Amino acid sequence: MAVDPGARALRPVTPVGILAASLRGIAGDDHWSAVTDQSLMSALLDAGELAAGLEPYAAECTTPESPALKSLAHHTAATDWSAGRASAAGALEAEMLSGHVEGQFLKMLVAITRSRRVLEVGMFTGYSALAMAEALPEDGVVVACEINADAAHLARQAFAGSPHGGKIVVEVGAAADTLRRLAAEGAPFDFIFLDADKAGYADYFEAVIDGGLLAPHGVMCVDNTLLQGHAYVTGRSSDAGDAIREFNRMVADDPRVDQVLVPLRDGVTIVRLTDAG
Secondary structure (H helix, E strand, O other): OOOOOOOOOOOOOOHHHHHHHHHHHHHOOHHHHHHOOHHHHHHHHHHHHHHHHHHHHHHHOOOOOOHHHHHHHHHHHHOOOOOOOOEOOEOOOHHHOOOHHHHHHHHHHHHHOOOOEEEEEOOOOOHHHHHHHOOOOOOOEEEEEEOOHHHHHHHHHHHHOOOOHHHEEEEEOOHHHHHHHHHHHOOOEEEEEEOOOHHHHHHHHHHHHHOOOEEEEEEEEEEOOOHHHOOOOOOOOOHHHHHHHHHHHHHHOOOOEEEEEEOOOOOEEEEEEOOOO
16 A cells, blocks of 8 residues: 555555565575575565565556545554554554555445445444445445544544545444444445454354345455465464454355455455345
């Protein structure tokens, strides 16, 4: 994700970004370079260039973000999230931002599906919510759930500076409670973006499907389904990675839905109801 000068550089949080950083570190190690023949070093540098260039090139070839999104990304990166800003779901960090390419990907999907009602579970500072709102018609709405009041406050400030911010309704509180209320209201959503605490993914998914929150023609996107490689690489296990691995298997085994995992950024799974669902 590109950010304005003045915002700190974000650490790599995608499988490709982590791979690129690892390869750069190996190639730059003095001991390694001293004992390795030139052909192997050249192959290592080539691999590093392939990995390091992928995400920047994807961003270069993607429609630029709006000024409002660019400003929001900058302010999120410049905010100190370490000072008392943890949510009930865990610590917050600027790297949680969806970012340019994924934001435009979501915006494109909302436009292609001609969605009018969008639900987001896990808003953070509102980058993805605003990106999706930019694709909605004037009477469209994004209902965005966020448990952390500080993140929601920053998001609302950003929305106020965008001509599309008025399409976004922010629900501060536990997403599970909001999902139950929305299900009781009986108005399904055309597009749903799930990007909240990973341990809660399975429950949120069931609340969406069982609660009828996804319209029959609707699409749900689930973020971080590769989770920095923890979901599939032996030796990179974590509690969140275990939760994502179990979630991915649960979705793959669910006959009510069809799905595809796209290796975009940290993994995005696109889900739709089957005809039988």
